[in-house]
Amino acid sequence: MFQTFRKRLLFWFLIFISFSLIIIALSVAYIQLRESILTTNNLIEASYVALLNVEVAQKDFLSYDTKNRAFFEGGQSVYLEKDINLTDSTFALLQAAKQSTNRRTQPLRRDMEKLEIKLGEIDSIFLLIVEKVNQRGFKDYMLEGEMRAAAHWLEQAPEIPTEKVLILRRHEKDYVIRNEYKYVDLFNFRVGELRGEVVANRRMGESRQQEILSYLDRYQQKFNQIVGLDREIGLKNNTALKLELDHRIRGIELGFDRLVKKAITQKERTFFRLNAIFIALAVLLPLISIWISYVMANRITQPLTDLTLYITRFVDSNFTLKEDQPKVRSKDEIGKLTQNFSILKDEITSQLQFFKEKVEERTQALATANQKLRTVNESNSRFVPMEFIHFLGKNSIEEVCLGDHIEQEMTIMFTDIRQFTKLSERLTPEENFDFINEYLDHIVPAIQRNDGIIDKFIGDCIMALFPGGPAQGLQASVELHQALQAFNAKLNKQGQPPIRVGTGLHTGQMILGTIGTDERLQTTVISDAVNIASRVEGLTKFYKANIIITEESITKLPAANTFHYRFLDIVKVKGKTKAISIFELLSPHDPKLRYQAEYDAAVRLMRNKQIAEAAVLFDQLHRQNPEDEAIEVILARCQEYLQNGLPKGWDGVEEMEEK
Numbered sequence: 001m002f003q004t005f006r007k008r009l010l011f012w013f014l015i016f017i018s019f020s021l022i023i024i025a026l027s028v029a030y031i032q033l034r035e036s037i038l039t040t041n042n043l044i045e046a047s048y049v050a051l052l053n054v055e056v057a058q059k060d061f062l063s064y065d066t067k068n069r070a071f072f073e074g075g076q077s078v079y080l081e082k083d084i085n086l087t088d089s090t091f092a093l094l095q096a097a098k099q100s101t102n103r104r105t106q107p108l109r110r111d112m113e114k115l116e117i118k119l120g121e122i123d124s125i126f127l128l129i130v131e132k133v134n135q136r137g138f139k140d141y142m143l144e145g146e147m148r149a150a151a152h153w154l155e156q157a158p159e160i161p162t163e164k165v166l167i168l169r170r171h172e173k174d175y176v177i178r179n180e181y182k183y184v185d186l187f188n189f190r191v192g193e194l195r196g197e198v199v200a201n202r203r204m205g206e207s208r209q210q211e212i213l214s215y216l217d218r219y220q221q222k223f224n225q226i227v228g229l230d231r232e233i234g235l236k237n238n239t240a241l242k243l244e245l246d247h248r249i250r251g252i253e254l255g256f257d258r259l260v261k262k263a264i265t266q267k268e269r270t271f272f273r274l275n276a277i278f279i280a281l282a283v284l285l286p287l288i289s290i291w292i293s294y295v296m297a298n299r300i301t302q303p304l305t306d307l308t309l310y311i312t313r314f315v316d317s318n319f320t321l322k323e324d325q326p327k328v329r330s331k332d333e334i335g336k337l338t339q340n341f342s343i344l345k346d347e348i349t350s351q352l353q354f355f356k357e358k359v360e361e362r363t364q365a366l367a368t369a370n371q372k373l374r375t376v377n378e379s380n381s382r383f384v385p386m387e388f389i390h391f392l393g394k395n396s397i398e399e400v401c402l403g404d405h406i407e408q409e410m411t412i413m414f415t416d417i418r419q420f421t422k423l424s425e426r427l428t429p430e431e432n433f434d435f436i437n438e439y440l441d442h443i444v445p446a447i448q449r450n451d452g453i454i455d456k457f458i459g460d461c462i463m464a465l466f467p468g469g470p471a472q473g474l475q476a477s478v479e480l481h482q483a484l485q486a487f488n489a490k491l492n493k494q495g496q497p498p499i500r501v502g503t504g505l506h507t508g509q510m511i512l513g514t515i516g517t518d519e520r521l522q523t524t525v526i527s528d529a530v531n532i533a534s535r536v537e538g539l540t541k542f543y544k545a546n547i548i549i550t551e552e553s554i555t556k557l558p559a560a561n562t563f564h565y566r567f568l569d570i571v572k573v574k575g576k577t578k579a580i581s582i583f584e585l586l587s588p589h590d591p592k593l594r595y596q597a598e599y600d601a602a603v604r605l606m607r608n609k610q611i612a613e614a615a616v617l618f619d620q621l622h623r624q625n626p627e628d629e630a631i632e633v634i635l636a637r638c639q640e641y642l643q644n645g646l647p648k649g650w651d652g653v654e655e656m657e658e659k
Contacts, residue, residue, distance in 0.1 A: 015292055023285055033102070037270055040100045040108065041263045047093035048256040050086050055249055057083040058126055062235060066133050072141035080130060087123050091116065108266065111259045118252040125245045129233055136229040147222035153215050159204055160212065164194050172223060179236040184227050191220045405513025411466040411473035411553055412530055414537035415480060415503040420460045423499065436460055442487040446479035455525055465525065470553035473505045474563050477547045478587055502540030506533035507553040532580065535573035539582060539656065543568055544629030551581035564593055567603050568630060572655045579653045584630060592628060595621060607652055611641045
């Protein structure tokens with residue numbers, strides 16, 4: 001039918017688009033019809049709600065405004081205005097609902113027209129009630145006001161006995177309160193009696209008599225007019241106009257209820273029919289599209305399928321397939337593609353063997369290079385810690401450049417073998433190296449277990465960094481000296497003297513980075529905190545303490561820690577002007593913990609310049625614990641102060657002249 005693959009695809013695309021447009025058009029029509037029905041139903045329900053609010057406004061008016069002075073003075077009534085607005089809104093909603101009807105909701109229109117008529121009747125009756133309520137009045141307004149004025153005049157007339165007028169007022173009030181018509185008859189009867197008494201009174205002047213009879217007639221007339229209006233309105237006993245209003249409201253509520261139910265039923269029936277039609281078309285049209293697609297796709301893709309299967313076999317054979325060429329089934333682009341693939345297949349087959357030989361040679365060379373590179377990387381990691389490289393944000397040593405650096409707070413540890421120079425003088429160079437390496441094998445694991453980074457080995461000295469905080473450094477120091485005990489035990493078995501190690505720790509900001517030149521790089525740490533840590537390690541010799549830490553490390557320990565330490569001194573290390581507080585770190589089982597309280601008391605006395613008292617306590621502690629060399633140092637200082645006096649301006653800070 002079509003000579004080119006492009007025309008075949010275009011034909012299928014047009015068919016697909018046509019069916020899609022039909023489905024879209026049906027969907028739009030369905031949505032519009034559905035929205036029209038929903039709009040009609042919503043308007044009907046809204047008008048029903050408005051009607052219910054009209055009923056509430058009318059009840060509120062009859063309950064409150066019939067006794068509201070503002071209504072009778074100026075005709076002001078919130079509930080009456082609300083009734084008028086809601087009635088207009090109900091009419092408007094019904095009109096909108098009628099206009100929104102369509103062919104399927106047309107039967108609802110007649111019901112809405114009937115409800116409009118009923119709503120008009122209700123509005124007319126209610127307004128008539130409002131008019132009559134206004135005529136009747138309340139207290140000093142309208143008819144009731146005129147009646148009360150006449151009654152008050154009669155009460156002031158001296159010719160009429162007060163008790164006679166009070167009887168009339170009592171019957172008037174009994175009627176108003178109880179709404180029983182027997183009080184109306186009693187009232188009229190008493191008025192008749194009083195009239196007769198006035199007429200029979202010959203002592204009154206004729207003009208005065210006529211005046212009293214005029215007010216008495218006005219009182220009776222206004223009262224009877226009020227009674228007549230009450231009967232017409234029927235507000236008190238729910239009769240007459242009030243009963244008619246309630247009856248009409250119940251009727252229109254039933255009408256609205258039937259209309260809403262009818263609208264819902266009509267909506268559900270229409271939606272069911274529309275859904276059925278839409279689903280049928282939505283299923284049928286895609287099925288037709290799928291069938292046409294299948295037929296067209298089968299005709300279009302059969303040559304492609306054959307070519308794909310041949311290519312798959314060719315690829316699965318590692319491009320060595322020797323069978324016949326793929327069959328050309330059409331003269332379009334796919335046929336040309338099949339012919340070109342046959343040519344390409346022959347070329348690939350001829351070149352493949354050549355490439356295989358070259359790849360095997362290159363693979364062997366790469367394997368050798370990779371093995372060398374792996375060996376180099378492993379060697380580099382032994383000289384430059386990978387943790388240091390990771391801190392610089394690099395993944396390998398190849399990425400490190402001159403000047404890379406990062407600033408961070410860390411804890412620095414310096415640990416050094418005391419008097420190693422004398423020890424090394426007795427050993428040969430080879431024995432020196434063996435001794436140091438064996439010592440480091442025992443010590444370094446304690447640092448690594450606590451996430452420490454070995455920055456450098458300086459002979460027998462170790463410089464380590466603890467990025468996780470001082471708790472790691474303190475724990476590593478404790479474990480380091482425990483490992484030292486095992487190393488000394490081994491030396492003892494070999495007949496060699498034990499060694500002592502001093503460890504100093506300080507916490508502060510530092511810069512980690514690379515220095516040097518493009519040809520020679522070195523990782524290092526630059527910080528004043530490093531120098532302080534080195535000086536603190538040197539103080540272990542002076543105070544004869546194993547581990548000394550600074551106050552900066554202690555203050556950054558977590559609240560929940562189990563470390564034990566005691567105050568040693570406040571010193572200015574050599575080359576520094578700022579004084580630092582130093583503490584001796586004690587192991588959990590250190591005997592010094594037994595007399596910690598006495599030691600702290602002696603230190604407080606010394607800090608308070610009570611040197612004599614401090615010397616007494618330190619002397620007692622030294623006699624009881626002669627192995628505590630730090631007490632011996634502090635005691636000697638106290639004795640010197642007692643002998644020579646405190647230095648001028650002494651503030652408790654000891655200036656160290658040695659490193």
